[in-house]
Amino acid sequence: GKTSTHAVVMAQLYIKNQCYGVHSFIVQLRSLKDHSPMPGVTVGDIGNKVGLETNDNGFLAMDNVRIPRENMLMRHAQVYPDGTYRKPANSKLVYGTMVLLRATVVSESATNLSKAATIAIRYSCVRRQTEAKPGELEPQIIDYVTQQHKLVPQLATAYAFAWIARYMMSTYHALHADIESGHLGALQELHGISSGLKAFTAEMSVSGIEVCRRACGGHGFSAASGLVSMYKDRLPSCTYEGENTVLYLQTARFLLKCFRQPSITPSSMSYIQVKLLPGARWGVKSPEDLMKPILLVEAFEHRAQRTIKSAAQFLESQISQGLDTSEAMNRSGIEFVRCAKAHCYYFVTRNFFQSTAQLKCSKEIKESLLTLGVVFALNGIADNSGEFLEDGFVTGTQMEFVRERIQYCYKQLRPNLVGLVDAFAFADQSLNSALGAYDGDVYNRLYNWAKRAPLNKTDVHSSYHKYLRSILKSKI
Amino acid sequence: GKTSTHAVVMAQLYIKNQCYGVHSFIVQLRSLKDHSPMPGVTVGDIGNKVGLETNDNGFLAMDNVRIPRENMLMRHAQVYPDGTYRKPANSKLVYGTMVLLRATVVSESATNLSKAATIAIRYSCVRRQTEAKPGELEPQIIDYVTQQHKLVPQLATAYAFAWIARYMMSTYHALHADIESGHLGALQELHGISSGLKAFTAEMSVSGIEVCRRACGGHGFSAASGLVSMYKDRLPSCTYEGENTVLYLQTARFLLKCFRQPSITPSSMSYIQVKLLPGARWGVKSPEDLMKPILLVEAFEHRAQRTIKSAAQFLESQISQGLDTSEAMNRSGIEFVRCAKAHCYYFVTRNFFQSTAQLKCSKEIKESLLTLGVVFALNGIADNSGEFLEDGFVTGTQMEFVRERIQYCYKQLRPNLVGLVDAFAFADQSLNSALGAYDGDVYNRLYNWAKRAPLNKTDVHSSYHKYLRSILKSKI
Known part of the structure; x- marks a missing residue:
């Protein structure tokens, strides 16, 4: 872009006409004397974009640019002065950083959805409408x-993502030492989990922020809501650090690998090895049963098992039709994405209830959090009801229980909604919203925010004198 | 805002301390001499917003502003010089304009989704990735x-919306004369249909544009895609001209009214009167059956009938629990929205096949359009599979047929995808996209677009001299 003097460039490494694949190199882009582009370097800003307007996203072209050997990042692979190439201890070690970045996206997805839920719920308690x-x-x-x-599902999802972000980060740090010492199993597991969870949380967080924005009606149109820039800045998170669909496919591959090879299945995913019983039925007998985490988790577990199995069968059927692996994988893409999403839902739901159970807090708080978990789970079932009904695991009557219980939970949670968003403890400065400030003084803030708009510096804008006046005064 | 000299203000009409409800009045906001705000008028720009940046959206406060009686818009209601109030011939006549505006939103939703599909499909034929x-x-x-x-579902939806927009407009004009002469039935019907269709098309068009944008990967991040401003400018369409949820509720009320009163049910909605047979099953025996429009429409019809009936029952059960009507309606909101969406899906699907059947064109073109209609219908079933499975109307096996057939249709349509978007015949100027131009010269256009960005006017940006230089040269 316009700022950086150096870039880390991913490029093919050639030594004596032999290609060793993609490696990382530090390349100087601009002179340290006057900031002008180095010889052979064309560099500039990419122009307007969907969000992140203040990021210096640049384009770069290089024509016969030479760099010294030492500019190669040689922690893993190395090139000696005589041109000898030394392979990295393991070619997959570079995935470690990607895992950390994805865990960060999970974490930011949680934070931003929490902010959006805070704004929209506070506003909805101030705003009155329709006699x-x-x-x-x-x-x-x-x-x-x-x-x-x-709004309540967004709040529940925000809590669910906060728990899973915490899980991701602590798992990353726990396994990091293993990975550094070359233990690949841990890396595979982390890569498998984090890919799907990045896609899952980015997707749901972004769509949830937009639900919150629209739920503020006309006031959500204004940037004063704080939801406009938040939404635009989060949109790219579905594309960067691994495009979401590509990441779901990564997770699906790992799931299918585990499905076929019990030995590599990590303990956190041992459910994949549980045999699906034909004719299995959900143990829910009444709406009250739906408050039991074990039954809720069971439903997601069954769905994940079933979709993983059916993706594996689909792939096999493609291969048995004589397609080569890459085309068979391509044709199975839709099934792969489906099972990866099902796995993520299961994983996040299970983690919600596990985390809540371990929490040290009052009975009342635990009960509210549990109800939020139930909302997350039940909406997950209702929104994807076909996946639970298709094989008869869940019946139509049970699905009616689900919908009934969702409304019941909303009613239970209603008195605590403000408390549950206040618990995030966002400072007003961090929310940056006229609608969602702690004091609820929505209308004065909106008005004061509008008054500060650049166009309002003068009562009569300069465009009147420049253009409008002559049109208004003309006799057309 | 900053431009208008006059506004049409919706305000409560009081005559001699009696309130006659909301009416429309022309109010002068700014002086015709120097454009300054009139006495008692506070007016300004609302500041940044999510899209439509060039719209002059303003705020307005009035303090003791007097206007002459003639400034009231008196086509319907009237106030005589002596203060006598004359009621409008019918208080609902004002809905006529709202219907037209909603039909316009339907039409714009169709156009913009068509543009987005054009851009993303053309780009996807140029872009190559992953060996x-x-x-x-x-x-x-x-x-x-x-x-x-x-992408194919977005293309199918674009065609579906183009057909329904045409239907809406022609129905509006056909019934307009009836309405003007005070025939309320036609107005009720139009209001009932257009409310839901506005919400349905705005919602699906906006989410479809975003699917197209993300499908362009990193290049969809750039405003050069043409999809960024399109998306932002369409987002508010889910809120203006009637907030979407409120509109779905309007349509649901009309559906329930028809459900209870056969006499007011218009012929276009006579399906509501068809009795639901207990134990009804879908007549699909093989994947090939899914190419038959009559069977596809039947599935949507059944789902709409069932959800309307169940919304009516839900409402009754709330009332029988002793709730007053307004609270019973509130509690039934989720069921109401569900049945309104189901109705819209049915209506749009039916209209797709009816419109295609009437088309005069070659057998090959008709076949492609029919396949697109099948894609629209089958994805509608797959995406909402629970609603079809829940009462056993569709079986798990049939749902597998649906998914299989969707991929089959994609394969059939693949050679004609570019033809099907070229058929929209958008000029490059109207697409305003580096990715979607007719000639497919994506990379040169992207590069040239970026080079024209304001930040690239100089190789070294002024911010270097202002800030960066001193930081880079310092010895921290």
Whole structure:
């Protein structure tokens, strides 16, 4: 872009006409004297983009640019002065950094969705609309069930992602030593888990932020909501650090590998080895049963097992039709993505209840968190109901229980919604929202924010004198 | 905002302390001499927002502003000089304009999704990625099944919306005369249909544009894709001209009214009166059956009937629990939205096949369009599979047929995808996209677009001299 003097460039390494694949090199882009581009270097800004406007995203072309050998990043692979190439201890070690970056995306997805839920829920408790009973005060919009159905699931998802982000980070650090010492199993596991979870959390966080923004109605249109720049800045997270679909496919490959090879299946994914019982049925007998984490997790586990198995069978059927592996994999892409998502849902749901169970807090707080977990799980079932109904594991009657219980949970949670977002403890400065500030003084903040807009510096804008006046005064 | 000299203000009409409800008044906001705000008027720009940056969206406060009686828009309601109030011939006549505006949103949703599909499909035929077989050219990304599964449904939806937009507009004009003469039935029907269709098309068009943008990977991040401003400018369409959820609820109310009163059910919605047979099953025996429009429409019809009936029952059960109507309606909100969406899906699918059947064109073109219709319908079933499986109307085996057939259709359509987007005949100027131009010269256009970015006017940007230089030269 316009700022960097040096770049780390991923490029093919050739020594004496032999290609050794992609390696990393430090390349000087601009003079340290006057910042002008180095000879052979064409560099510039890529122009406007969907978000992250302040990032200096650049384009770069190089024509006969020479760099010294020492500029190669040689922690893993090395090139000696005589041109000898030394392979890295393991070619997959570089994945370690990617795992960490993905864990960071998971974490940021959680934080931003939490902020969005905070803003929209606080606003919905201040905003009143549509006289329900003649003469009475208009209800707070949070009391509309359709509004609850938009926002409470986002709050539940925010908590779910906060738990899974914590899990990802601690697992990464726990396994990091293993990886450094070349223990590949841990790396495979981390790569397999983190790929899908990055895609899953980025996707749901971004769509959740937009649900929150729209739930603020016309005020969500204004950047004063704080949700506009948040949304735009998070959109690219579905593309960077591994495009989401590509990442789901990575996770699916790992799942299928585990499915076929019990020996490499890590303990966190041992459910894959459990045999699917034909005719298995969900043990839910009443709406009350849906408050039991074990039954909820069971439903997601079954769905993940079933979709993994069916993806494996689909792939085999493609291969048995005579397709080569790469084309068979391509044709199985949709099934692969489906089972990866099912796995992520299972993983995040299970982790929600495990984390809540371990929490040291009052009975009341634990109960609220548990209910949030139930909301996350039940909406996961309702939103993907076909995947649970298709093989008869869940019945139509049970699905009615699910929908009934979702509304029941909203009602239970209603008095604690503000408490549950206050618990994130975001400072007003960090929310940067006229709608979501702690004091709820929405309308004054909105008005003051608008007054500060550049166009309002003068009552009559310069465009009036430049263009409008002559049009208005003309006699057309 | 900063431009308008006058506004049409919706305000409560009071005459001699009696309130007659909301009416429209022309209010002068700014002086015609020097454009300064009129006495008592505070007016300004609302500041940044999510899209439509060039729209002059303003805020307005009025303090003791007086206007002459003639400034009231008196086509329907009237106030005489002596203060006598004359009611409009019918208080619902004002809905007519709203219907037209909603039909316009439907139409714009269709156009923009068509543009997005054009850009992403053309780009996907130029872009190559990931060596599938060593030594061979990387495949065009359109040949990845996961990419087809993103883009072909958007193309099918674009056609579906183009048909329904045409239907909406012609129905509006056909019924307009009826409405003007006070025939309320036609207005009710139009209001009932257009509310849901506005929400349905706006929602799916916006999410479809974003699917197209993400399907362009990193290049979809750049505004040069043409998809960034398109997406941002369409986002507000889910909120303006009636917030989507509110509109779905309007349509649901109309559906339930028809469900209860056969006499007011318009012929276009007569399916609501068909009795649901207990134990009804879908007549699909093989994947080939899924190419039959009549069977596809039947599935959507059944789902709509079932969800309307179940929404009606849900509402009744709430009322029978002793809730007053407004609270019972509130509690039924989620069920209401569900049945409204189911109705829209049915309506749009049915219209797709009806419109295609009436088309005068070659057998080959008709076949392609029919296959697109099948893609629209089958993805509608697969994406909402639970709603079809829940009562046993569709079986798990049939759902497997659905998924199999979707991929089959993608394969059938693959050779004609470019033809099907070229058929929209968008000029390059109107697409405004480096990725989607007719000539497919993606990379040169991207590069030239970036070079024109303001930051690239000089090789070394002024920020270097202002800030960066002193930091780089310092010895920290």
